[in-house]
Amino acid sequence: MPPVAAATEKKVTELLKRQSLSVTASRKRILQLFLDQPGALSHGAIEKKVGSVFDRVTIYRTLQTFVDRGLIHTIPSADNAIRYALCKDECGDGHHRHEHIHFVCQQCHHTYCLDEVVTPVIRLPKGYSPQQVEILVQGKCKQCTVSARR
Amino acid sequence: MPPVAAATEKKVTELLKRQSLSVTASRKRILQLFLDQPGALSHGAIEKKVGSVFDRVTIYRTLQTFVDRGLIHTIPSADNAIRYALCKDECGDGHHRHEHIHFVCQQCHHTYCLDEVVTPVIRLPKGYSPQQVEILVQGKCKQCTVSARR
DNA sequence: ACTAAAATAGCAACATAGTTGCAAAAATCA
DNA sequence: TGATTTTTGCAACTATGTTGCTATTTTAGT
Numbered sequence: 001m002p003p004v005a006a007a008t009e010k011k012v013t014e015l016l017k018r019q020s021l022s023v024t025a026s027r028k029r030i031l032q033l034f035l036d037q038p039g040a041l042s043h044g045a046i047e048k049k050v051g052s053v054f055d056r057v058t059i060y061r062t063l064q065t066f067v068d069r070g071l072i073h074t075i076p077s078a079d080n081a082i083r084y085a086l087c088k089d090e091c092g093d094g095h096h097r098h099e100h101i102h103f104v105c106q107q108c109h110h111t112y113c114l115d116e117v118v119t120p121v122i123r124l125p126k127g128y129s130p131q132q133v134e135i136l137v138q139g140k141c142k143q144c145t146v147s148a149r150r
Numbered sequence: 151m152p153p154v155a156a157a158t159e160k161k162v163t164e165l166l167k168r169q170s171l172s173v174t175a176s177r178k179r180i181l182q183l184f185l186d187q188p189g190a191l192s193h194g195a196i197e198k199k200v201g202s203v204f205d206r207v208t209i210y211r212t213l214q215t216f217v218d219r220g221l222i223h224t225i226p227s228a229d230n231a232i233r234y235a236l237c238k239d240e241c242g243d244g245h246h247r248h249e250h251i252h253f254v255c256q257q258c259h260h261t262y263c264l265d266e267v268v269t270p271v272i273r274l275p276k277g278y279s280p281q282q283v284e285i286l287v288q289g290k291c292k293q294c295t296v297s298a299r300r
Numbered sequence: 301a302c303t304a305a306a307a308t309a310g311c312a313a314c315a316t317a318g319t320t321g322c323a324a325a326a327a328t329c330a
Numbered sequence: 331t332g333a334t335t336t337t338t339g340c341a342a343c344t345a346t347g348t349t350g351c352t353a354t355t356t357t358a359g360t
Contacts, residue, residue, distance in 0.1 A: 022326085022327055022328070022335090022336060022337065023328095024327070024337065024338080025326090026338075043317080043318085044317080054338085054339090055339050055340075056317090056339095057318090057319085057338080057339070058339070060317095060318065060319080061337080062337095065337095074228045076226040076227050076286060077226050078224045078225070078226040078232060079232075080231075080317090080346085080347085081230075081317095082228060082229075082230055101272060103274070114275065114278070116275055117272065117273065117274060117275070120270045120272070122251060122267065122270070123267065124253070124264065124267060124289075125266055125267065125292075126292075127291075127292035128253060128264070128287075128289060128290070128291060128292060128295070129289045129290045129295060130287045130288070131256060131288050131289040131290070132287070132288040132289070133285065133286070133287050134228075134285070134286040134287075134288070135272065135283065135284070135286075136226060136283070136285075136286065137272055137282070137283050137284075138281050138282045138283075138284070139279045139281040140278070140279045140281070141277075141278060142275075142276075142277035145277050145278070146277065172306090172307060172357070173356075173357095174307090174308065174309080174355070174356070175309095175355090176308085176309075177308095193346080193347085194345085194346085204309080205309065206310095206347085207309080207310070207311080207347090207348080207349090208309055210348080211308080211309085212308095215308095230318085230346090
């Protein structure tokens with residue numbers, strides 16, 4: 001059985017309204033993509049899934065809107081493919097509060113937010129004022145470790 | 151006076167030969183760009199500087215070669231612009247060993263390797279095997295903090 | 301220093317990624 | 331329902347990254 005149940009249309013509509021966003025087909029569909037799976041998605045991955053239904057430009061703009069409203073956040077990468085993942089409730093209009101780290105599996109290439117792992121405090125040299133810390137761990141994810149053990 | 155002296159041609163030639171790389175004009179010039187300043191450079195930034203002299207493709211291939219040989223390393227970003235920075239001596243053919251963090255200034259948009267700040271050990275949930283940890287700190291850099299104080 | 305072999309650079313052509321302006325369509329709100 | 335606002339899709343464009351091929355440069359051996 002699949003680990004995550006499909007989000008109902010009601011749920012995504014709820015989420016959009018809560019951010020006072022117009023409820024449109026593309027926004028509902030793209031938000032649902034995020035709810036339907038545990039990892040992060042790149043623009044490219046989303047385009048592959050729904051690119052025949054919605055215009056590329058619409059997908060770009062939808063992602064930007066979601067980031068602006070604090071529905072999703074960006075995850076940096078070393079392969080020129082920014083990923084996006086759902087935010088927790090603490091994020092909202094114009095601000096993001098994230099304390100979790102990001103895990104990139106080198107085998108299945110999925111990216112996950114590890115909400116249970118809190119980012120440590122980083123002590124910087126004099127003169128540097130930190131604002132935000134992003135931690136990116138590469139390795140082998142839960143699924144891939146399990147599959148390899150069989 | 152400029153803070154960093156220009157690297158001599160001899161020095162870059164030395165570095166290239168040490169990695170058993172052919173010594174060519176583009177490799178010398180691009181390597182010198184890195185030595186002439188303290189931060190990281192994106193492909194775009196390099197192209198702006200020497201794009202009229204060398205072909206775009208040559209720059210891409212030179213950067214890739216340098217990464218492969220352990221001369222420079224990549225720094226992930228959230229703006230689809232991978233940065234490259236010089237490696238310390240511990241890196242070599244096919245492998246990279248980095249323990250430092252990366253600092254991105256939100257004001258001047260430069261990226262620096264903070265070699266004196268060591269990446270802490272990150273404790274992951276069961277099932278995840280970490281291979282590499284990348285830490286990206288955003289904030290205001292030394293220069294920009296000083297300039298603001300004036 | 302010269303030459304043959306190997307490596308690299310430049311070019312062209314292509315593929316992918318991201319942006320902008322504008323008119324048509326859809327969503328909101330009264 | 332209808333007017334207003336917002337969003338979408340399209341077209342055109344810019345930027346970014348890749349590949350194959352040939353010419354040029356570099357290297358290594360004499």
